[in-house]
Structures are given as structure tokens and as C-alpha cells.
Amino acid sequence: MRRLMYEARAQLASPVRNPRMATVIGRLLGLAFLVCFGTGLYSHFLQQPLPWMTFPTRPAGLYQVTQGTHIVAGIACFPLLLAKLYVVFPQLFQYPPVTSFANFLERASIALFVGASLVEITIGLLNTYQWYPFPFPFKQVHFALAFVIIGSLAVHIGVKLPLISANWRAAPVPAPEERHPVDTGNVETPTDAHAENEPSAAEGLPRTRGLTGRVLSYIDRTPELPARTSRRGFLTTVALSVAAVVGLTAGQTFAPLDGVNLFGPRKKGVGQQGVPVNRTSAQAKVSTTALAADWVLTLAVGGTERSFSRAELVALPQTDVELPIACVEGWSQMASWRGVRLRDLVDLAGGSPDADLRLISLEQRGGFKQTEMGSEYVRDSLTLVALELNGETLDLEHGYPARMIAPGRPGVLQTKWLSRIEAIKA
Ligand SMILES: Nc1nc2c(c(=O)[nH]1)N[C@H]1C(S)=C(S)[C@@H](COP(=O)(O)O)O[C@H]1N2
Numbered sequence: 001m002r003r004l005m006y007e008a009r010a011q012l013a014s015p016v017r018n019p020r021m022a023t024v025i026g027r028l029l030g031l032a033f034l035v036c037f038g039t040g041l042y043s044h045f046l047q048q049p050l051p052w053m054t055f056p057t058r059p060a061g062l063y064q065v066t067q068g069t070h071i072v073a074g075i076a077c078f079p080l081l082l083a084k085l086y087v088v089f090p091q092l093f094q095y096p097p098v099t100s101f102a103n104f105l106e107r108a109s110i111a112l113f114v115g116a117s118l119v120e121i122t123i124g125l126l127n128t129y130q131w132y133p134f135p136f137p138f139k140q141v142h143f144a145l146a147f148v149i150i151g152s153l154a155v156h157i158g159v160k161l162p163l164i165s166a167n168w169r170a171a172p173v174p175a176p177e178e179r180h181p182v183d184t185g186n187v188e189t190p191t192d193a194h195a196e197n198e199p200s201a202a203e204g205l206p207r208t209r210g211l212t213g214r215v216l217s218y219i220d221r222t223p224e225l226p227a228r229t230s231r232r233g234f235l236t237t238v239a240l241s242v243a244a245v246v247g248l249t250a251g252q253t254f255a256p257l258d259g260v261n262l263f264g265p266r267k268k269g270v271g272q273q274g275v276p277v278n279r280t281s282a283q284a285k286v287s288t289t290a291l292a293a294d295w296v297l298t299l300a301v302g303g304t305e306r307s308f309s310r311a312e313l314v315a316l317p318q319t320d321v322e323l324p325i326a327c328v329e330g331w332s333q334m335a336s337w338r339g340v341r342l343r344d345l346v347d348l349a350g351g352s353p354d355a356d357l358r359l360i361s362l363e364q365r366g367g368f369k370q371t372e373m374g375s376e377y378v379r380d381s382l383t384l385v386a387l388e389l390n391g392e393t394l395d396l397e398h399g400y401p402a403r404m405i406a407p408g409r410p411g412v413l414q415t416k417w418l419s420r421i422e423a424i425k426a
């Protein structure tokens with residue numbers, strides 16, 4: 001069995017499959033996962049804040065940046081994770097399957113990490129296309145898996161720390177002809193010592209079949225020129241793959257790349273009034289109620305309720321703001337909004353600017369039919385009950401008769417088709 005596993009590793013030997021490459025790719029992958037974790041937590045707490053939390057309302061495009069980064073880093077994980085798996089794959093063939101407690105920890109944490117992260121980035125990508133072919137709720141599972149990933153990553157890094165630190169800054173071993181003649185005899189890396197018993201990496205070198213009892217987890221030889229070329233080729237392939245998947249999707253949020261946004265699910269400027277639409281009035285089943293002549297916006301923020309018709313809202317002082325819609329799915333779009341400052345409206349209705357609000361839409365079903373807004377957004381001068389978008393009366397698809405628009409918030413909380421605003425009792 002041991003021999004079989006050894007032969008399997010010998011067959012899979014490649015100059016790019018070495019600890020240095022595993023560290024180089026692993027570093028990038030770890031960074032991408034940490035970025036996803038941080039930006040993901042931020043997005044999570046914006047939507048489900050703990051009672052004591054308040055959030056910055058400036059810069060107004062903050063969420064556009066954090067969530068755009070979340071999706072871009074998540075997409076970059078696909079080629080990085082595949083590259084990492086390619087590099088370490090031969091280590092799967094180890095016999096006995098577990099050699100020590102540390103080895104058990106290492107293998108178990110990797111199994112968990114690989115499984116969880118493949119599911120995580122796959123359902124995340126599918127979510128950006130609003131496609132849910134899996135039988136579990138996206139949000140909860142995506143959130144829970146993030147902790148499994150970060151936990152198993154911490155164990156993995158802990159176990160591999162000696163190998164990682166040895167290869168973190170290690171300069172690539174120069175090709176033989178580049179070495180100074182005097183050095184040649186003296187430069188003996190541990191791998192040189194093992195080379196005799198190891199399967200050949202480079203093509204054309206004699207393959208030593210002899211097997212000592214030693215089980216070596218990595219196959220690494222003194223690099224020859226072809227090996228160096230193929231390492232460079234491998235890194236170039238990984239870099240180009242990352243650049244391609246990121247470059248061809250990031251335009252959905254990062255305007256300069258709009259022209260090459262081939263795969264992003266949303267395009268800048270495509271949609272009513274030049275803004276993409278997420279949930280339509282038909283999907284939300286508000287087409288009739290939103291166009292009803294007797295529509296009013298009711299505020300229950302003071303002692304009594306006060307209702308405003310659309311004409312009454314239009315007659316109040318209007319404010320113009322430039323704010324993006326920044327969807328959790330990673331697309332964003334800058335837009336010009338015109339409407340009544342929320343804090344003025346709350347004031348008119350006898351409410352306090354320090355109360356948190358509940359925003360209730362005409363929608364009867366659906367996860368975002370009502371949302372909550374912390375008082376930091378209520379007080380902000382950029383927060384509007386919007387009546388116009390990009391110079392025209394708000395389109396039905398963008399929330400006519402009135403919608404909320406506030407700085408720094410995820411799109412899901414920019415409630416369309418407003419019906420009622422209530423103060424949340426502290
Ligand atoms: N009532 C209601 N408002 C809503 C939604 C919804 O489903 N129902 N979707 C939200 C989401 S997820 C986003 S990204 C924004 C998109 O606004 P837009 O369709 O005007 O671009 O609206 C938000 N407002």
C-alpha cells in the first residue's frame with residue numbers, strides 16, 4: 001500500500017508541486033478569504049446589527065466599496081483555490097492515512113477547509129446570479145460556512161507554520177547554471193539530500209524506483225531550468241486566470257471596467273432610468289397598490305400618526321443627492337435622487353431624530369417588505385424619501401410613489417414602494 005501511494009505521488013510529481021509554491025498560492029488565498037470574511041461580516045451586521053451597533057454613514061459609497069471588494073475577492077478565490085489544490089493534490093496519497101495527531105489535525109482541517117470553501121464560493125457566485133439550485137437557505141449557510149473556513153484555516157496555518165515560515169520569503173533556488181561555481185557544492189538544501197530517493201520531477205531524468213521506508217509528503221528536487229520555466233508558467237497562468245475572472249466581472253461595480261464586464265450579472269446603466277432593477281413591481285406584487293390614487297405615506301413617529309399624499313410630499317422642500325444603489329450581490333450604480341429629507345419629515349410628524357425607524361413597504365410578502373434603520377441614518381442630511389431618480393419621477397420599478405435612499409447602506413435596505421414609517425420603541 002505504501003509503495004502504491006508512493007508510486008502515485010511519483011506519477012504526479014511536478015516542478016510546481018513544492019512547499020514554496022504551496023506557500024505562495026496559500027498566502028494569496030488566505031488573504032482573499034480574510035478580505036471576504038471581513039467585508040462579509042460588515043455586510044452581515046449592517047443587515048442584522050447587534051443592539052449596541054452604529055455604523056458610519058460616510059463615505060456615502062462605503063458599502064459599494066466593501067461589498068464590491070467582497071465579490072471580487074470571492075471570485076478571485078476560484079482560480080487560487082484550484083491552483084492550491086493542484087499544487088498539494090499528490091499529498092492526498094499518503095499511507096498510513098494518518099501518521100500522528102498533528103498529521104490528523106492537518107488532514108482533517110484541510111478536508112474541512114477544502115469542502116467548506118468550495119461550497120462557499122460556489123453558492124456565493126450563484127447568489128450573484130440569483131440562482132438557487134441548492135436545497136438550503138443561502139444567507140444562513142454562507143454565513144455559517146465562513147466560520148468553518150476561517151476556523152479550519154487557522155488550524156491549518158498553525159500546523160503548517162514551520163513550513164510556511166521556511167518558505168514565506170524563500171528566494172526561488174536559482175537554476176544550476178546561474179549558481180556561482182564556488183557555491184554549487186555548498187548550497188545544500190534539505191531537498192538535495194532527499195533527491196536521491198525521490199521520484200524525478202523533470203522530464204528525461206532517470207527515475208529512481210528504490211523506496212526507503214521514509215514517507216515524504218512533498219516531492220521537490222533541485223530545480224533544473226525546465227522546472228523553473230514551468231514554475232513561472234504556472235504562476236503566470238494563475239495570475240492571468242485571476243485577472244480574467246476579476247477583470248471580466250468587476251465592471252458591475254467598478255466603473256472603469258464597465259466596458260469589459262462580460263460575465264457580471266448586471267450592467268451599468270441598463271434598467272429603467274439608467275439604474276438596474278432588482279426586484280420588480282410585478283415580483284413584489286405592488287403594481288396596483290403603488291399606482292393607487294389614494295396612496296399616502298404614513299408616519300407613526302410621534303404621539304399621533306400623520307399621512308402625506310404624494311402631492312404633499314412634492315410640495316415640501318426638496319433635496320438633491322448623489323448616492324449609489326449598492327446591492328449585496330456585488331453590483332452597484334451611482335444615481336441622482338431628489339426628495340424630502342427623512343429627518344425633516346420625521347420632524348414634521350412630531351418624531352425625534354434619535355429614534356430608530358421601521359420602514360414598511362406596500363409589499364405583502366418577501367424578505368425586504370420591511371426593514372429597520374438606525375438613527376445615525378435618520379439624522380443624516382443625505383437620507384431621503386426619494387420621489388425622483390435621474391431627473392424624472394421615480395419609475396414604478398425603482399419604488400414609485402416613494403422609496404428610501406440613504407448613504408452607506410446595502411441595497412436591500414433601500415426600501416422601495418414605501419407605505420409606512422414607524423419609530424421603534426427603545
Ligand atoms: N420593498 C422592497 N424594496 C427593495 C427590495 C425589495 O425586494 N422589496 N429590494 C432591494 C434590493 S435587494 C436592492 S439591491 C434595491 C435595488 O433598487 P433598484 O431596483 O431601484 O435598483 O432595492 C431594494 N429595495
Ligand SMILES: [Mo]
Pocket residue numbers: 278326327328329411412
Ligand atoms: Mo440587492
